[in-house]
Amino acid sequence: MIPSARVALFVLGAIAAGCATPVDEGEIAAKATAVIKASFKPAGQAGLDRLEQDETQRACSAAAGKALPRDIATKIEQANLATIRYPADGKFLGDWKNGEKIAQEGRGMQFSDNPSGPVGANCYACHQLSPAELSFGTIGPSLYQYGKLRGNGIEVQRYTFGKIYNSEAFTACSNMPRFGHKAILSEQQIKDVTALLLDPASPVNQ
Amino acid sequence: MFARAVFALAAAAIAPAASAQGSTADEIAKYRAALREGNPAELWQARGEALWREKRGPKHVTLEGCDLGLGPGIVKGAYAQLPRYFADADRVMDLETRLVWCMVKLQGYTESDAKRNVFGSGNDKKSDLEALTAYITSESRGVPMKVPLSHAKEMEAYRVGEKLFFFRGGTHDFACATCHGEEGKRIRLQDLPNLMTAEGAQKAYTTWPAYRVSQGELRTFEWRLYDCFRQQRFPELAFGSEAAIALTMYLARNANGAPYDGPAIKR
Numbered sequence: 001m002i003p004s005a006r007v008a009l010f011v012l013g014a015i016a017a018g019c020a021t022p023v024d025e026g027e028i029a030a031k032a033t034a035v036i037k038a039s040f041k042p043a044g045q046a047g048l049d050r051l052e053q054d055e056t057q058r059a060c061s062a063a064a065g066k067a068l069p070r071d072i073a074t075k076i077e078q079a080n081l082a083t084i085r086y087p088a089d090g091k092f093l094g095d096w097k098n099g100e101k102i103a104q105e106g107r108g109m110q111f112s113d114n115p116s117g118p119v120g121a122n123c124y125a126c127h128q129l130s131p132a133e134l135s136f137g138t139i140g141p142s143l144y145q146y147g148k149l150r151g152n153g154i155e156v157q158r159y160t161f162g163k164i165y166n167s168e169a170f171t172a173c174s175n176m177p178r179f180g181h182k183a184i185l186s187e188q189q190i191k192d193v194t195a196l197l198l199d200p201a202s203p204v205n206q
Numbered sequence: 207m208f209a210r211a212v213f214a215l216a217a218a219a220i221a222p223a224a225s226a227q228g229s230t231a232d233e234i235a236k237y238r239a240a241l242r243e244g245n246p247a248e249l250w251q252a253r254g255e256a257l258w259r260e261k262r263g264p265k266h267v268t269l270e271g272c273d274l275g276l277g278p279g280i281v282k283g284a285y286a287q288l289p290r291y292f293a294d295a296d297r298v299m300d301l302e303t304r305l306v307w308c309m310v311k312l313q314g315y316t317e318s319d320a321k322r323n324v325f326g327s328g329n330d331k332k333s334d335l336e337a338l339t340a341y342i343t344s345e346s347r348g349v350p351m352k353v354p355l356s357h358a359k360e361m362e363a364y365r366v367g368e369k370l371f372f373f374r375g376g377t378h379d380f381a382c383a384t385c386h387g388e389e390g391k392r393i394r395l396q397d398l399p400n401l402m403t404a405e406g407a408q409k410a411y412t413t414w415p416a417y418r419v420s421q422g423e424l425r426t427f428e429w430r431l432y433d434c435f436r437q438q439r440f441p442e443l444a445f446g447s448e449a450a451i452a453l454t455m456y457l458a459r460n461a462n463g464a465p466y467d468g469p470a471i472k473r
Contacts, residue, residue: 022361023361023362028362028365028366028369031362031366032366032369032370035370035447035452036370036373036375036449038447038449039443039444039448039449040441040442040443040444040447040449041441041444042441042442043442046376046439046441047441048441050375050439050440050441051376051440051441053373053374057379060374060379061373062372063372064368064369064372064383065372065383065402109378109439110436111436111442125394126393135395136394136395137391137392137394137396138390138392139384139385139392168379175384177380182377182379183377184378
């Protein structure tokens with residue numbers, strides 16, 4: 001057999017084998033990225049820029065629900081910790097009553113929402129807080145008696161404000177939104193939710 | 207008016223149970239059982255069957271020659287084997303996309319005409335696609351899900367769908383997996399199926415389309431995905447897009463083995 005015919009046969013064989021061989025992971029990931037870009041259209045306040053992932057989103061997507069290697073998780077946490085802007089006045093606790101309203105409010109930033117309408121944190125979607133509210137979810141841990149169990153010293157206040165501001169600073173690939181970092185809530189709103197969790201008068205701590 | 211009456215019934219059934227969560231869930235289950243007989247989805251099914259058999263479009267033909275995967279005109283059991291690869295289109299299609307294809311190829315509609323009102327809203331904006339979907343899916347009731355992955359493009363769609371399931375984005379970092387990747391979770395009082403398991407995917411996927419009491423509308427699986435992404439704070443998922451089909455493939459295939467049980471009724 002002349003060499004060129006042998007090469008041709010080899011190529012044909014490789015193509016035939018290719019049909020049965022699984023496409024490699026990298027190709028599927030690239031295809032998925034292209035599919036995402038081609039499948040959405042801007043609507044209301046939600047533009048296509050929302051599909052542009054940052055490093056944290058990319059790493060947590062690739063983890064596909066599995067635990068990240070510790071060194072990558074630490075890197076994500078450190079990068080996110082650096083984004084937290086603590087209040088300039090050094091005060092972490094706002095008005096717990098307003099915090100309860102923010103925790104109840106599910107609207108905000110959906111393409112169907114009024115851009116000038118309220119933006120809430122919807123804490124009850126995932127957490128138990130005030131015992132009076134029976135309609136709470138279980139994706140996150142119960143926060144009932146959050147402050148009663150931890151005390152409300154300045155370190156706990158600072159940690160709690162930071163956790164709401166950017167949850168990924170403390171748990172890489174947390175399910176919880178980064179309310180401050182992504183400008184979902186204002187600094188004052190984060191203070192109010194912090195107060196809901198830590199104020200001794202808050203129903204959460206009764 | 208029918209929808210409003212059903213909604214009033216729903217409120218009446220749920221209201222007394224507000225005192226405790228366990229009993230609320232029980233009451234919702236009882237209410238669903240009570241409504242299973244006489245599901246308003248039947249109105250959509252009947253309209254869809256009439257649309258399927260009616261000579262329509264510029265070419266004035268019925269959809270009865272449409273190949274939903276089991277051969278032209280075969281409706282029985284077709285939905286239980288979708289999405290799948292179609293050689294004539296050289297791509298993987300879900301039911302809704304295939305219906306649009308047939309309306310264009312057989313009946314001569316333009317694609318934008320076929321996609322008019324993909325999701326209905328009251329009497330002024332009825333969706334032919336939702337009605338047709340209700341009819342076709344009803345013809346698979348009781349048929350075990352058997353979605354194929356034999357073609358390379360079907361396998362590719364499944365694997366891309368799995369990637370999309372974990373894709374985090376938007377202002378809130380949400381992915382499908384945020385809510386649907388763990389066992390026994392709830393959002394507010396709503397139970398969340400773990401769609402990565404056969405049991406979770408079966409329970410969820412086989413009960414769409416569904417008549418949504420809170421909306422007074424029948425909603426398809428394309429709508430379910432569209433509305434999930436809305437709540438994820440993503441931009442709008444385009445109807446019949448590759449992402450919609452890949453995710454549907456991932457979930458439908460995960461539901462394989464379970465008897466299809468729709469159109470259902472949901473709160």
